[in-house]
Amino acid sequence: MKNMKIILAFLVIFTIGAQEHTVTQYQKQLATDPFNTTILSKLANAYLEDGQLAEATYCYQKLMGKNPYDQSALYNLGWIHTKNNHLAQAVDYFTKLITINPNHIKAYLERAKLFEQQKKFDSAIKDYRQITDLDPYCISAYQRLALVLKNNEAYQEAIETYKRLIALNPAQAWARFQLSIIYIMVGESEAAVKELEKILEEDPNNYRIMHNIAYSLKVAGRVDEAINMYKQAIELNPQYEASVYALALAYLYKGDFAQGWKQYSWRLKKEKRNAEQLRKWIKENKVQNKKIFLMPEGGLGDTIQFIRYAELLKQMGADLTVMVPKPLKPLLSSCPYIDNLIVLGEPFDRNWQDRASIMSLPAIFESEEENIPRNIPYIYPDKALVEKWRSYFEGENNFKIGLCWEADVKNDASRVPAARRSIPLIKLEKLTNLKNVTFYSLQKSNGTSELADLPEHFVVNRFGPDFDETAGPFMDTAAIINHLDLIITVDTSIAHLAGALGKPVWVMLPHNTDWRWIVNRTDSPWYPTMKIFKQSIPFDWDTIIADIFEVLKTQLGQ
Secondary structure: OHHHHHHHHHHHHHHHHHHHHHHHHHHHHHHHOOOOHHHHHHHHHHHHHOOOHHHHHHHHHHHHHHOOOOHHHHHHHHHHHHHOOOHHHHHHHHHHHHHHOOOOHHHHHHHHHHHHHOOOHHHHHHHHHHHHHHOOOOHHHHHHHHHHHHHOOOHHHHHHHHHHHHHHOOOOHHHHHHHHHHHHHOOOHHHHHHHHHHHHHHOOOOHHHHHHHHHHHHHOOOHHHHHHHHHHHHHHOOOOHHHHHHHHHHHHHHOOHHHHHHHHHHHHHHOOOOOHHHHHHHHHOOOOOOEEEEEOOOOHHHHHHHOHHHHHHHHOOOEEEEEEOHHHHHHHOOOOOOOEEEEOOOOOOOOOOEEEEHHHHHHHOOOOHHHOOOOOOOOOOOHHHHHHHHHHHOOOOOEEEEEEOOOOHHHHHOOOHHHOOOOOHHHHHHHHHOOOEEEEEOOOOOOHHHHHHOOOOOOEEOOOOOOOOOOOOOHHHHHHHOOOOEEEEEOOHHHHHHHHOOOOEEEEEOOOOOOOOOOOOOEOOOOOOEEEEEOOOOOOHHHHHHHHHHHHHHHOOO
């Protein structure tokens, strides 16, 4: 090994010496023959190979002065400017080269990469397509084109590009894997399974591929098969956290809470938030007078859904301090089962005997469907606000429906398209064909701009600029929901609030949903007053609206 290092060091020194010798040799030759462009080109290339970019640039520019159509000089100047992060200048050089030689594939490739860096994705796509037209077998161009198309949500074009890649090289597992990801994104989970299974045939012990197959099966509704596949992945690698956690969610999605929470506790233990002492006290019925601290986890809807367990702890005699996101403090201040309510980020007394995150409470209680706390309502509207809004609805004899059509924009953008929850408000226009119905907007900010574009016959009433401002977030909303006959909403905090208030709420779900909306069910074990309408086909909101229309029409006797 020592001798090898000596040999390598010698080779490096020899190479550096050889490069210096070459540069010196060309410099001497050029001194005697200053107009020899062949020598000048060789010197420029030697400088470039040696990493002397400024000197190489000077030589290439001299070459350009003698021959503006020197393709090698143009390409190398473009490459040097790319190396120096001078993107605009690099693009200019490659563009000049392409103008001279429209068939220069390397110039198109380098310019396309630069367009990507500049976020000029349409231009990058155009260049990559030009390359594949010039060379239908250029693998690297197809690879980059597919990624740009995918990242810019041109999913069908990306799918076709990956298919072309696979046709060129059927053994290319990377392309199949990327194709499977896009299939999941657009809701074609069965197609994803097929691509991943082909990879697994070649690599039968790849637990990561098993994990992705399992996820695809779950999205397709084949939950038992998904569970079995997750188990196979875990058997190959018991420490593969992604599958261990995903298996828990698969059990919960199936409605098998006993297995789901047991598996979920693996993660809680690993993160040292399994609340071992609290679990023991619950099992021994010794929660009386114990100081328990509950921490926030997840979004606002998650806290609303699982805060019911605080009431259960209070019934067992606990002394509860609960920390919540700031927007929920006004709403939860009316909950009599919380002794001390504080806002996330505020200083607080750390003198507790055990703590738990609010979302972990079902696992800590080892809840099964028959013993989920359903003492509903467990969140209460402010009585004064209920009275205030009573006058607003006086004389309104129509069936009153509250609408919520857009979820949190940032949260939705982070999801794959087939799992995005928002729906264009105009799609609910069909409901205007029902008689004696009045609609009200429960949107606070997101989506309210759509109200201005509705046709005249689609009237959705708003509650003014002070809505949820003076009293605080959700306060007017809770009081108003108390006066409505039905809430129709997407999967957002309004769904959980209406359910926690015990009001009739119909939830519209995308094809790819969260575990809490149990597969193949139209009801919810969490909210007795909830009805679920889920897409059977990705992106098909129209069928959901048609189903809601028919059910509501029957309910109203029309």
